[in-house]
Amino acid sequence: MPYDQLFVLLLLALVFAGFLFELYPPEVTALSASAVLLATGILGTDDFLNVFSSGAPITIAMMFIISAALERTGVLTLLGDVLQKQARGSMSRAVLIMMAAAIAASAFMNNTPVVVLLTPVMISVAASVGAAPSKVLIPLSYAAIFGGTLTLIGTSTNILMSDVALAAGQPRITMFEMTLPGLFLAGAGMIYMVIAGRYLLPNRASLSSVLGQERKRKFLARLLIPAGSAHIGKALADLPFNTSQSRILDVIRGERSQRARLSSLTLEAGDRVVIKTDAGELLGLKEDGSVAFNEMHDTGFEPVTAESTMMMEGSIGPKSMLRGRMLGDLRLRRTYGIYVLAVHRDDRNITESTETLRLRFADTLLLEGPAEGLQRLVADGGIVNLSTPSERPVRRGKAPIAIATILGVMVLAAFGLMPIAGLAVIGASVVMLTGCVDPEEAFDAIDWRILFLIFGMLGLSQGLDNTGAAETVVAFIVGLTGGFGPLAALAAVYLFTSLLTEMISNNAVAVLVGPIVIGMAVQLGYDPRPFIMAVMFAASASFATPIGYQTNTFVYGAGGYRFRDFVIVGLPLNLLFAVVAVLVIPLFFPF
Template sequence: MSAAQWTILAILAATVAMFVWGRWRHDMVAMAALLACVLAGLLPASSAFTGFGHPAVITVACVLVLSRGLQTSGLVDLLARRVLPAKAGVGSSLVALIGLGALLSGFMNNVGAMALLMPVAVRLAERLQLAPGQVLMPLAFGTILGGMTTLIGTPPNLIVAGFRQEQGMGSFGMFDFTPVGLSVALAGVLLIAFIGWRLVPVRKQAGMEGFDTGAYLTEVRVPKGSSSVGQTLNALEIALDKAGTQVVGLVRNEVRVLAPSPWRHVVADDILVIEADAEALPQLLAVLELRLEESRRPESDPEAESEPEASDAPADNAASPDAAPAETPAKPGQPAKASAPPSTDAADPEETAPAAESSRNKSDIRLVELVIRPGSGLEGRSASDLLLRTRYGLNLLAVSRQGQRARARLRAMPLHAGDLLLMQGPFETIAEFASDNGCVPLAERKLHIPSPRKAWQAGSIMVAAVAAAALGWLPAAIAFAMAVLASMALRTVSPRAVYEAVDWPVVVLLAALMPVAGAMETTGTADLIARFMLDHLAQGHAVLGLGLILVVTMFLSDLMNNAATAAVMCPIALGTASALGASADPFLMAVAIGASCAFLTPIGHQNNTLILGPGGFRFGDYWRLGLPLEVLVVAISMPVLLMVWPL
């Protein structure tokens, strides 16, 4: 092996390790890998950023913008009301919902499709008397499957098509992915709808009264004159047990005690950190005469920093602060009737300044549950960082995070993707906050449709772009760029919202990894890896080599971003095909299928992360349905690949 090969292998190994570790965002890791290749002399500086002009990157950005138009126009809500049966059984209802999600994902961003249909899934779970997770996980997997059916359905397909074009074989067409992708998607949807949903772990059986959201971590203050003043924590906990809640900490004089002694007496202005179901909050507040800390603080109070921590209990007797929260989820005590946020096209961000909040209807105060989407601007930030009161006039009352208990004060707690937030404030303000910050409201409300005319315009623009690309009239990047321009002209997406609709971390990820993958080819590293796999694993058999590429890609996709997986595996797939003297097409298709099949972990795909909190799931819950689904994918895709794309 040459020094260049050792160097690119070291960079690749470090990149994959960083992707799996997850400490840095994917675009940061990809950019670091790109710059490392430049500094190591593996890439000329003049070509380091050519990936930003790659047609696949342009197409991804344009599809994200067009997806925004489909969302804000209300077209999806219209389809949901027309397609979903009102009184069908579990199997038929799930087929309709998952089928709609898969269909939408074939032509728009699958994360956007998932976010739009999540409130529909929650309502369906309520009607069928199922746990929300039994509908949310099937929907998430269905939208992932649907993405593999067309060129624009998911970024890995565009990346694979880009690599084929760079090899001088031309790009894959719009529906070249359909024979294999549709076969896999149909089989997967049927498995999930009639058998797979039974494999989803049930945290609690949801009835007609509401949906499961897990235990919240919140803070309550003991006001002067409260009946709780002077009582011991042990006495309070006996009363709290009856409401299904528990004390997990105490704050006194701005110092947090993680494991307070049960015999400590409560004094006025103590803050109790409690873990409670949302519907139990009104009861415990009334009985114990407590007040929600975040709702009582006036807006003039400064956003405080996190307090130092202390403990007055011995370490061996202290309750573990990392213990899993109670598994009894519940609904809010005052459920808001909300769904996907209204269109943001009517008002630009600058027009929603804090000063405008004084004109809001303050009598329309709601409690609304929001789930944080992956890639949201809220990740890693706290309520204090966001200036929720001064900027939005909102209160963050509680946070639900399955599987762990935060040590920070509520207003200083860094937020994560999948967290559930219990927000208090005017509904329109909460809707604006959700739209601006990548959150999805979970309670029920009919989607606001700005104009039926815009809904059909957005759909027509998307259909025209797909037709132009599929029939070969225009290259895909040009067709979708023209569609974006038409959307801006007709204002199905406002010009200001165009740049907000683009998922820039994904764009940077793709643009940075394209040249890195090129360095793997030019140094011969991809061919070296391919020969090692063939000689020691596939032993020269083309079919075994194809299956190996598919399985390895699926495994990596469960651990790292699917677009990154496709970019890493495409050079290896091309090298394997060349070493076997076989056609490159089936191997590239195997990469596309494998990169789109991340069903074993919550980190493999954004849709899996999105349902983590609302479904009450833990890391190990996904494989129960995901493993049979991945086995089915291999069993269906291998023969179809060999039939449609002969070796």
């Protein structure tokens, strides 16, 4: 094997390892791989710049904007209202209707906002029928994945595979080309979730209930340690008001929070202790005299700093301003009067040393503070409220325009009047010009991480092609599968793609596996179309882990799931999809 082929294949292995162990974000890993190829001369600058002329990334970016318009005009809110009304106290009815609604919505728009916006609705519905959120959130994520496979614009993977097919000399994938086999898969998935889901889905408690949320009304109070107080020099654990009925959340010294060192802190004159306690404890503290309240009223409460609080569970959404930032740097106390009591991540609740924790997408936070402060944090885009469906001003009057735009894009693309990339640009312009979505909101809706992941992977794919490494891999696969017939080859392609997509990004899988599979089919003398469809469906069908697909990652934290919950529920569904796909795809796309 030539050295340049060996080098590119080793680089590909390193990229897979980088995706798997997440030492860097996936988009950084992918772009760095292209940078290495550029630096070594394997990939020319002109070759890499050609990557940016691909129609898939611009189509995906424009569809993010159109999806934002559908969200902003209240289309998803309307779906949530219907779900809540139709549940009627029946868990099975609620899950069935929810899955149908999520499938329908995800066929027309990006499925991540569908799951983000419907998650608090389904938590509320689950509470209304006496069920845990964990009984409904995995079905919600899976249904959104089902729906994304039904149309070309349902998921970025489909759009990307269309571009991969075109680059390999195959016809573009049309708007509804995959719809009929996709309906078979979605139908099988719904039946599985309704029947098997009730036995396999776990009954997990929410973050707030795990940490023992008290039923008795609590207050946040700020106590001043005056000069001469008997508490000066004491550790917090030795304070008489640090009891099972009260909890010290912070100590403010000057203008600086001392929360990171509460376990070792001793009090000084002038310290302000932030405490969560009930009314009786506050009145007792007033009579004690060792602490002081400013401007005490007859109620015994300081008007600004002693206020009724509430707990709320919130999740870090894909567009959250808190994503990637350290908790201690957010100044949530100063800005909103809010304290983070715990963070749920990767199957564990983090209650200690949260100040140095850097927040990630799908982290679930247990927050406490005044209702007004929590509402402002949600309105500012910091978190997704999981406790209750949050109301947001929507432009319902513009909803017909947004719906007409997405339908226009789909119908015109189906008739082949213009490539999907051009139609998507026109559609995005229409929803911005008509005020369905503001330009700032529109461009904020674009997930630049996905786009740069695609650019990086397209560069790596070009390197595989330039060195002939792709042909070497194709020849190896042909040698393994050539004697077993087309059905066995199709099954191998589906299972291999499905395995990869559980570990790394579905878009990365499509870019790398797509060209190789097309080359394999051509060498074996088969029509590449069924193999293209197998890659497309398998790349999106990520059910067995919470890391293979963004919607799974989001509900992982929101539902309080454990990693093995996805394995138990999702692995049989992966195998079911593999069987159905191998049987159904050849019916619509003969070999």
